[in-house]
Amino acid sequence: MRILAAMSGGVDSAVAAARAVEAGHDVVGVHLALSRAGGTLRTGSRGCCTIEDALDARRVSDLLGIPFYVWDFSERFRDDVIDDFISEYKAGRTPNPCLRCNEKIKFAALLERAIELGFDAVCTGHYATLVDGENGLELHRASDSAKDQSYVLGVLNAQQLAHTYFPLGSTPSKALVRAEAAERGITVAQKPDSHDICFIPDGDTRGWLAEKVGAETGEVVDRTGAVIGTHEGAHAFTVGQRRGLHLGVPAPDGKPRFVLEVRPVTNTVVVGPKEALAIAEISGERFSWAGAAPSASEFACEVQIRAHSEPVPAQAFVTEAGVRVVPDVPLDGVAPGQSAVLYIGTRVLGQFTIDTTVSAVPVDA
Ligand SMILES: Nc1ncnc2c1ncn2[C@@H]1O[C@H](COP(=O)(O)OP(=O)(O)OP(=O)(O)O)[C@@H](O)[C@H]1O
Numbered sequence: 628m629r630i631l632a633a634m635s636g637g638v639d640s641a642v643a644a645a646r647a648v649e650a651g652h653d654v655v656g657v658h659l660a661l662s663r664a665g666g667t668l669r670t671g672s673r674g675c676c677t678i679e680d681a682l683d684a685r686r687v688s689d690l691l692g693i694p695f696y697v698w699d700f701s702e703r704f705r706d707d708v709i710d711d712f713i714s715e716y717k718a719g720r721t722p723n724p725c726l727r728c729n730e731k732i733k734f735a736a737l738l739e740r741a742i743e744l745g746f747d748a749v750c751t752g753h754y755a756t757l758v759d760g761e762n763g764l765e766l767h768r769a770s771d772s773a774k775d776q777s778y779v780l781g782v783l784n785a786q787q788l789a790h791t792y793f794p795l796g797s798t799p800s801k802a803l804v805r806a807e808a809a810e811r812g813i814t815v816a817q818k819p820d821s822h823d824i825c826f827i828p829d830g831d832t833r834g835w836l837a838e839k840v841g842a843e844t845g846e847v848v849d850r851t852g853a854v855i856g857t858h859e860g861a862h863a864f865t866v867g868q869r870r871g872l873h874l875g876v877p878a879p880d881g882k883p884r885f886v887l888e889v890r891p892v893t894n895t896v897v898v899g900p901k902e903a904l905a906i907a908e909i910s911g912e913r914f915s916w917a918g919a920a921p922s923a924s925e926f927a928c929e930v931q932i933r934a935h936s937e938p939v940p941a942q943a944f945v946t947e948a949g950v951r952v953v954p955d956v957p958l959d960g961v962a963p964g965q966s967a968v969l970y971i972g973t974r975v976l977g978q979f980t981i982d983t984t985v986s987a988v989p990v991d992a
Contacts (some may be wrong), residue, residue, distance in 0.1 A: 630654045630792060631741040632750045633733060634687060634695075636680030637821060639752025639795060641687040641813045642804050646794040647750045648691050654750070656688040656695040659737065661704040661728075662826050679803035690812060707731035708981055709826055713839050716862050720964025723779065723826055723934070727977075730782040738790055748776045748792040754778050756796035757788060758974075762919035764788045768973040769796045778934045781968035781978035785895050785918045836862045845894030846875065849888065850903065861889050864896050867904055867960025874898070885960070887986075905957035907987035909967055912949040913978035921945065921976060930954055932961055932981070937971055950979040957987040 630652040632644035647654045658681045681697055688695035708728050715722035738749050755767035755777040766788055769775040783791065797806055801820075808816035823830045842860030849855055856874040858864065863871060868886040878900070879883055885904055888897040909932075924945045929938035930952050941954040953965060961984050969976040 628651045628747040628792075629745060630748055630750045630941045631744075631746040632656045632693070633737060633752075634658050634684035635821070636677075636683035636687075636818075637712065637752065638682075638805055638808045638813065638818050639754075639801075639813055641752070642808050642811070643752040643794045644693070645691055645807075645811055645813070647792065648693060650794075654691070654693045655746070656684060656691075656693050657737075658684040658695070658697045658706075659732070660697055660699045660701055661708075661732070661847055663701045665761070668940070669934075683818070684936045687813055687815065690814075696739070698737075700732060702729070704732055704826075705734045706900075707736075713836075715964050716836055717891060718964075719889040721865050723966055725779045726782055726936070726966055729779055732867075734783050734787045734791065738787060742790060744951075748790045750792040750794060750902050752795055752821065753780060753793050754795055754798075754801075754864060755793050755975075757791065757793060759973075760918070764918055766917040766975040767796075767861035768970075768975075770798060771800050774801050776934075777970075777973075777975050778931055778968050781917055781966065781975050782915060783917055784915050832931075833863045839866065843894055845896065847872065847896045847898055849884075850897060850899045856875050857899070858896050861891060861896055864889050866962035871954055872898060889962075903986060904960045905959045905987035906952050906954075906959070906984045907957055908951065908985035909958065909961055909978035909981045909983070910949055910951040911967065911982045913982075914945075914950045914977060916977035917975045927971075928952075928976060930958070931968045931970065932958060941969075945967055949982075959976050 630647045632647055632654050634644055634656045644656055685695050694807055708724050711727055712722050712724045738774055741749050753776045754774040756767045758765045758767050763785060768777045805816050820963055827835045837860055840862040844857055844859055846859055847853050847856035848856050864886045866886055869883055882900050885901055886899040889898045889902055919992045926943055928941055928943050930941040931938040940952045941952050946952045963981050965980050965981050967981055970977045
């Protein structure tokens with residue numbers, strides 16, 4: 628097969644590309660320049676595409692004896708990932724930019740260009756597996772549960788999965804990937820894992836958002852609407868947050884208060900007791916299936932609402948208008964904008980973006 632290996636300059640994509648070469652594929656390496664912001668390009672930035680990262684990817688390609696290119700996708704990345712992140716926060720929602728990047732950049736813009744150029748698949752260092760199932764290709768969790776990235780890949784559809792290659796998904800642990808890299812003479816064998824949001828170089832998401840969204844003082848209210856304080860910018864708050872709520876007046880029950888909701892239109896932050904974070908139902912209109920669509924409109928599954936949260940057994944209800952999920956036990960601190968990924972066992976069924984949540988605790992409880 629002709630494979631385009633997406634190389635970040637990190638150890639995972641280096642080993643993934645090496646395995647693709649070893650499997651006898653015709654491999655070309657490509658590093659994506661995703662950001663033009665000065666801070667993210669500098670040495671020591673926590674981002675995913677500094678000048679050093681591009682150089683590391685080139686060195687690995689040289690070692691493997693494969694052609695290597697740098698493609699500038701920064702405009703698409705700005706429009707589809709960074710601007711989406713900002714507008715979602717402005718709308719009081721909590722987006723996942725890694726998921727959006729997989730949906731719009733790595734397995735859309737990059738994959739489309741790869742196919743146009745005659746490649747059969749894009750290879751990445753993601754930890755997830757592809758299984759040939761009865762009804763076509765299926766996306767499954769990785770063998771290493773600590774590294775499993777199936778959640779952020781839940782946005783891929785059947786067509787995208789058909790042109791995707793994840794050589795690391797069945798490796799039992801990341802330590803083995805690093806050991807293999809060292810054995811192969813790959814210089815980035817011990818390079819630290821990337822973390823946080825790649826386009827926010829110092830990891831200070833709140834400071835970054837304050838600059839982009841603009842901070843405006845607003846009211847903090849309880850669930851009855853009574854004003855109990857002020858805040859200095861609603862973007863700084865997400866559902867479930869406790870810190871940074873300088874309320875001054877203690878709650879009548881003396882218990883700490885948590886953010887329950889962010890209302891961007893009125894620039895209001897709604898707070899309440901921890902119990903009120905329990906969510907009995909979630910639903911959303913934007914959904915997709917990772918492979919064949921479920922055969923029934925109502926089925927038992929597990930729902931996961933963050934990249935590394937525990938999946939919770941649930942019942943799902945699907946209509947043309949969207950997906951509604953009722954978990955067996957309430958979910959904790961769900962924010963609109965998050966993605967709910969549905970699993971059956973290790974298999975990813977699909978996902979939806981959460982628009983609405985229903986509290987398990989009535990307002991006057
Ligand atoms: N700037 C980039 N250019 C090309 N491919 C990239 C880039 N960033 C990420 N990728 C691809 O997406 C995969 C998953 O990205 P993620 O940010 O989760 O990296 P990671 O798990 O730290 O992997 P790595 O060790 O390869 O950096 C990478 O393994 C790589 O194949």
